[in-house]
Amino acid sequence: MTRNLTAIAGVMMCIGLAACSTPKDARELSQKTVEYGCGPGSNQALSVQYTFQGEEALAAKVIYQNQAVDLTRATTSNADMVGNTFRGNGYTWTTDKFTRENAGEAEGRMLTQDAQQTLGSTTSSVGNVLVKDCRPQAVSS
Numbered sequence: 446m447t448r449n450l451t452a453i454a455g456v457m458m459c460i461g462l463a464a465c466s467t468p469k470d471a472r473e474l475s476q477k478t479v480e481y482g483c484g485p486g487s488n489q490a491l492s493v494q495y496t497f498q499g500e501e502a503l504a505a506k507v508i509y510q511n512q513a514v515d516l517t518r519a520t521t522s523n524a525d526m527v528g529n530t531f532r533g534n535g536y537t538w539t540t541d542k543f544t545r546e547n548a549g550e551a552e553g554r555m556l557t558q559d560a561q562q563t564l565g566s567t568t569s570s571v572g573n574v575l576v577k578d579c580r581p582q583a584v585s586s
Contacts, residue, residue, distance in 0.1 A: 474498055477548050477586050481579035483556075489576050491556065493538065500544040505531040507538050509556060509575065528554060535559040537572060553579030 475497050483489040492508040505516045516531035516538055529551075531538045536558050543551035556579075557572035 472498065474503075475545065475586070477545060477584060479549055479581050480583040481553050482582045483553065483576035483579040485578075487578075487580050487582070491553065491576055491579055493553070495545075495548055497545040500546065502529055502531075502543070502545070502548070505538055507531075507536065507556060549581050549584030552581065555579075 476494055477497065478492060478494045481487075481491040481493065483491050490509075494506040494508075495502050496504040496506075502518055504518060507514045507516060514534050514536045516533040516536060519530040519532050528542050529540045531540075536556065538556050539554040541551040541554070555577035556575045558575055560571055560573050562569055562571045
């Protein structure tokens with residue numbers, strides 16, 4: 446009798462945990478972390494924790510060289526024409542288009558950091574490429 450109750454409790458816990466990992470409502474928030482290998486040989490590690498509302502990515506926390514940067518998804522009319530763009534705190538992370546379902550399959554294009562460049566008397570903003578050509582290596586929810 447005790448074994449049956451223990452088994453039933455275990456099954457109920459598994460069902461409860463599975464229900465927590467997948468949002469039931471399009472308004473619910475969920476997270477998924479993708480580990481990337483970037484650059485030639487995919488030897489530069491980059492980790493991104495995406496926050497989703499339903500199937501749509503809202504934000505990304507990029508962890509690169511022991512530094513975490515919080516970015517929000519750019520949703521201007523042309524920002525996501527070809528892929529997803531996340532910006533904030535002087536950084537930009539661009540990826541192929543993805544949803545919550547296929548986030549672990551989409552490649553990361555590049556992580557850039559904004560910098561000021563002065564040529565003569567003209568100062569302009571440029572993006573220094575930190576890493577590019579990022580391929581998904583592992584995914585966790």
